[in-house]
Amino acid sequence: MIELRGVHRSFEEDEARVDALRGVDLTIERGALVAVVGPSGSGKSTLLNLIGALDQPTSGEVLLSGRSLARLSRTELARVRSTTVGFVFQAFNLVPGISVAENVALPAVLARQRPSDYRDQVARLLDLVGLAAKADRLPGQLSGGEQQRVAVARALVMDAPILLADEPTGNLDTKAGQAIIELLEASNDAGHTIVLVTHDMRLASRAQRIVHLRDGEITNVTCPSPRDRRLEEILEVGDPAPRRY
Amino acid sequence: MLKFVLLGLLDAEPRYGYELKAVFEQFLGGTWPLNIGQVYTVLARLEREGLVECQVVPQDLLPDRKVYALTDAGRLELRAWADHPDTGPVSLRDPFFLKIAVRSLNGEGSRELINRQREQHLSALADLGRLQLEANLHPATGLLLEGAMLRLEADLKWLDTCEDRLKDVT
Numbered sequence: 001m002i003e004l005r006g007v008h009r010s011f012e013e014d015e016a017r018v019d020a021l022r023g024v025d026l027t028i029e030r031g032a033l034v035a036v037v038g039p040s041g042s043g044k045s046t047l048l049n050l051i052g053a054l055d056q057p058t059s060g061e062v063l064l065s066g067r068s069l070a071r072l073s074r075t076e077l078a079r080v081r082s083t084t085v086g087f088v089f090q091a092f093n094l095v096p097g098i099s100v101a102e103n104v105a106l107p108a109v110l111a112r113q114r115p116s117d118y119r120d121q122v123a124r125l126l127d128l129v130g131l132a133a134k135a136d137r138l139p140g141q142l143s144g145g146e147q148q149r150v151a152v153a154r155a156l157v158m159d160a161p162i163l164l165a166d167e168p169t170g171n172l173d174t175k176a177g178q179a180i181i182e183l184l185e186a187s188n189d190a191g192h193t194i195v196l197v198t199h200d201m202r203l204a205s206r207a208q209r210i211v212h213l214r215d216g217e218i219t220n221v222t223c224p225s226p227r228d229r230r231l232e233e234i235l236e237v238g239d240p241a242p243r244r245y
Numbered sequence: 246m247l248k249f250v251l252l253g254l255l256d257a258e259p260r261y262g263y264e265l266k267a268v269f270e271q272f273l274g275g276t277w278p279l280n281i282g283q284v285y286t287v288l289a290r291l292e293r294e295g296l297v298e299c300q301v302v303p304q305d306l307l308p309d310r311k312v313y314a315l316t317d318a319g320r321l322e323l324r325a326w327a328d329h330p331d332t333g334p335v336s337l338r339d340p341f342f343l344k345i346a347v348r349s350l351n352g353e354g355s356r357e358l359i360n361r362q363r364e365q366h367l368s369a370l371a372d373l374g375r376l377q378l379e380a381n382l383h384p385a386t387g388l389l390l391e392g393a394m395l396r397l398e399a400d401l402k403w404l405d406t407c408e409d410r411l412k413d414v415t
Binding site: 178181201202204205206210219220222223224225226227228229230231232234235236237238 | 246247273274275276277278360363364367368369370371372373374375376377378386389390393394397398401408
């Protein structure tokens with residue numbers, strides 16, 4: 001479970017104080033798929049960085065599984081970043097000079113695992129994201145959509161319970177974006193808690209809960225209820241039916 | 246409008262009534278259901294106006310089929326419609342616009358209502374997103390679907406604006 005309690009985060013910019021988050025309270029249950037939406041500058045990415053222990057609140061606290069990140073030592077925080085959360089970024093952030101498989105394995109290598117410990121996991125994930133045949137390619141030889149699928153595989157390699165995605169479809173066309181949405185949904189079905197920051201409402205609409213941020217505050221929470229309706233139940237195209245009045 | 250869509254379908258290929266209805270519905274992904282009586286009424290009118298002509302095709306064991314095809318006049322009529330942009334008024338036939346307008350008149354807060362509407366739009370967007378993945382989607386239906394999604398995205402932005410402007414009312 002992820003909990004934010006009274007979280008404030010301000011930055012000093014040119015001697016002016018910018019309040020990126022202003023008193024955010026939020027609980028995200030284990031196994032949830034939550035989208036955080038809002039205009040740029042609303043504090044979305046700041047929120048994600050706090051959950052991922054990449055940043056610390058000015059006041060208030062962030063708890064993962066009941067443990068406050070503020071009470072953790074540097075080493076423990078590093079462990080949270082490597083084993084509790086996986087990150088997917090808008091710009092993919094793959095390492096250019098090494099192969100696709102090596103990119104996926106990177107978190108495991110950095111965590112000093114032996115190749116025999118992660119080899120199967122890397123193969124399984126490359127299979128999951130449909131890139132087993134391109135394991136030996138360099139990232140630059142892949143399309144944007146493929147690179148982001150590699151990034152998702154990398155985020156999952158340590159089997160971290162929480163997956164954080166910051167505008168994961170921001171650089172992709174609709175079709176490649178759809179593939180990423182489906183991968184995130186599949187990971188969620190497999191039990192990962194997913195927090196997704198986006199301004200793409202199509203992507204957000206696939207979440208179970210949508211947190212709307214504005215100027216550093218939560219203004220609304222919505223829970224879409226897709227009902228697998230047929231097209232004709234959602235859309236009408238024809239001449240309007242005559243209505244009384 | 247029905248008239249022009251039927252002319253367009255007959256321009257692509259001559260067809261008999263039931264076939265025309267089936268193709269029409271498939272082409273628009275079922276978003277415009279027709280009854281066969283309507284199709285025959287329009288076809289009879291188009292024939293009277295000289296825009297289509299009908300050929301009777303005898304069948305073994307079954308009643309004769311009336312196959313309709315476009316005439317030159319029909320083709321001209323179709324082009325006069327299809328070759329020009331739509332200059333009619335912008336359609337906002339959306340009851341929610343009016344609900345918000347009426348509520349703001351009476352100084353009623355709409356925040357909660359706006360959020361519930363937002364949920365409806367997001368649910369529709371999610372459903373359309375899934376439908377978009379269907380492999381056997383007619384390309385024309387795909388375009389309609391994309392248009393509907395873009396509209397919903399715009400409507401969601403409009404709800405944000407309503408919320409901002411009506412903020413003082415709460």
